[in-house]
Amino acid sequence: MTAFVLVSGPFTGGWIWAEVVVRLRAAGAQAYAVTPAAMGGEGDRTRAADVDLETHIDDVLRVVDRVPTGADVVLVGHDYGIHPVLGAADRRPERIARVVYLDAGMPGDGDTALAALPDGPGLLARAGATGLVPPPRGERWRDWGSTAGLSEAHLDRLDRLAAPQPVRTLTQPLRLTGSPFDRPTTGVLCTANGSGIGMVEAMVANGPARLRVLTGPHVRFFELGTGHWPMLSEPGPLAGILLRAAAGEGRRLDLPEAGPGAPHGAGAYDPAHPVDFPVDAPECPHERQGRLDLHLPRAEGPRPAVLFVHGGPVSPDQRPRPGRTPVLLGYGRYAASLGLVGASVDHRLYDLTDYPRAARDVAEAVDALRADPRVDGDRIALWFFSGGGLLAADWLSAEPRPWLRCVALTYPVLAPPPSWRAVDARFRPVAAVTAAGAAAPPVVLTRVGREHAVFAATVEEFVTAAATARAEVEPVDVPGARHGFETLDPERADEAREAITRAAGAVVRRLTA
Template sequence: MTTFVLVPGWFTGGGIWQEVAGRLRAAGAQVHPVTLTGLGDGDPGPEGSPGPDLETHIADVVRLLDEPAAPEVVLVGHGYGIHPVLGAADRRPERVARVVYLDAPLAGDGDTPAQAVPDRRALDLLGRGVAAIPVPAVGEWERWGSTAGLEGPALARLTALAVPHPAATLTQPLRLTGEAAALPTTGVLCTAGGATIAMVENLVAGGPPQFRALADPKVTFFELPAGHWPMLSHPEELAEVLLAAAAGQGHRIGVPGEPPAYLRPFVLDVPDATRERVGRFDLHLPDSVADGSGPRPAVVFVHGGPLPAGMRPTPRDWTTFRGYGRLAAAHGAIGVTLDHRLHGFGDFGRAAADLADTVDRLRADPRIDPDRIALWHFSGAGLLLAPLLAAPPPWLRCVAASYPVLAPLPGWGPVDPRFCPVGAVSGAGRLPVVLTRVGRENPAFAATVAEFLAAAQACDAQIEVIDVPDGRHAFDTLDPGPQSREAVERAMRSVLTHLRA
């Protein structure tokens, strides 16, 4: 008989699992919905009492695992709940059959739950040292995750069940020894919030190395067409998924047989160029610069992210960006590849400052024409376009974006509201924008591009769209075919045309 321990997310107690628990019990399972300390349904606890922290919530789950009659259990962590689940599994791995991440972040040793909080106002409150985060109003839950599928009564019920969330449970780091690292895991992806199996496959194939662990045969995935609270919007489907997960079912990514996308060959065979390293950026120089033919235009290639701070090699050494830098040099421009500090969803301001500093240094270089610079952004760095679109500087002749994200996604945490190109494009005026989009894009990413193009059309912005119908995210190394080669060449020709106009 399968035993489930269901650990809720922020603001909620065990009562939120009522429908799911009933369906699991009807299927013959034992079910223990957990109400974590301080999150009793409708009961915030005695006023002035010491608030619980993350270790308190881990102990709540460990106590269930220590019950003598409890067999190996399937631990389900919803959102915030994955942190006490992982802490308990680390302390009692022999009691756990599987860990299920229900629309939950990949949390590791030293991470705080606050890193996954998407509501900037809540983060401001945490910074001011409040004891608890107030319950969102009925119309404010979207700030904490997609409310897709929740009609008015369901949102009202969520609000009625909720209590203020103890702040110390969000700010205390999770401490893990690695004891539970070998446990089978399942990710339940709620697609209305932007997470899909296709996105995970892209991350495994072409993302940072830490995502390669998701290709382990012990890791499975399911999708639910739901927002962040599927236990309220899709209880029957969620119960079926949990039963299937407990049985070891689900989609497996499979161990990839090739290197990650950013280390695969660039789609174009471009000649080598002199490369000069200056601080956090590299210059790829055309022969004409060495001949002293005068200042040249520059194209700055801005990698996506977030990427872990310790990732090696860094993006300017990826074959992707070395290829783009050489391609610009082959066309007579100076290609600039940049390492910026977009290491988390709260780092867009820091990454923008790195980009601005790089441009200032480039414009001071006598080999570069200070009034002929283009910026070319990739993937998550699409958000860094927003300040440039809102108020284009006079030196910026063109911006380009390849497979970009052009608005923050609901699960992306504390993204500064300044970084939303959809809202900024109305200020672009006649600034040329060269946008390369792929037909096999992550649906959530594609939706931001569609929203951006609609906003651009409404303000008559100057947008050129280059389509790669069969291309994937990172098509410029993942899909080495004629369609990809033509798209990259066309985009480069267009950018250089605007630079030389």
């Protein structure tokens, strides 16, 4: 017998699981939907000041302890619900057969739920003296995840039954004595919310080292083609996936082959299996200055410069650093062969919360580059890759920068997917180009035909916004290529070479006009 214990995300209680519970029980399983303290709506008189994360962990434990001995307990945590789920699993390890992360993050010991939210100070301010964060209403539910698949009736139900969230459930650190991945684990990714198995594979290959636990032998994944509340939008398919997860089914991660060398999420670089950049460029003088790598042309006088900005998040312990991987070395040398100073910056985008810090690193690199006597500080281009595309928002504004001749974007992310809630609201290139309109710097945009669907949607949104705002965008389309095409597809080297030379040519024209 399998017993599912279901714990929902913020502002919701056990009511949200009603249709899933019916289907699980019809399939012969036990199912218990937890309503944590203070989350029961108007009839719940629990004092918010008395409720914290430990309170909610105790709520889950009381349900677990009611499950008959011998049943395989599967804990399911949605969004914030993964915090009390992991706390309960840590305290009753002998009872828990599996933990399911339903469109949830990966908190560890010492982490707070607030840390994964973009406007933590704002949430605390809204809680005020009451100690309660008011629930969203109407369109504001989108701030907490994609509402794809939800009907008006679903949204009305959320509005009607949502409860304020006790602020201490978000601010109290989760305390664990062991690794959450020491037991069988399943991740259920809601693709309309910006997650997918392919994206997770890319993040594991190049992201923070803590993600490598996702390659463990007891970790499995499923995808659901819906938004952030599948228990409302797809209760039948979700129940089916939970039953399959309990049976140990699901996909293990299939990591890219070693050797792509792309510091922007395409795959891990393995020095034992080097790969060639598609465009041949001769060796040139190469200097390292702080976070900057400089590739210098064999030419006299101050030269125009292009600063390459890698994507991410990348692991802080990645070696070699992004600027020394084949992709950025290749772009830097190629820029130098065209008579430019080709520079790259090793910024510190190690997590989704690091965009402000990475933006400071990029701004400092721009200042250092413009101050170099070998650089013509009035002729600068910035070239962003993948997740680094969000950093372009600062440079797409209408602020007068006559020295910024163009912004180049290659397979970029141009709006945070819904699941990237931790990204600061400042980093919205779509919003930036909409506001700047024709005053935005010219954009050279390289689009790949085999892009991750969630990333491709942000690119199309950007193109549409730029056209409406009359901003200048020159597209470079690579129909058969995928994210990280420079080194991922050696069999398509000719197509990659043509795309790189076309994009570089467009940048050079604007730098030398």
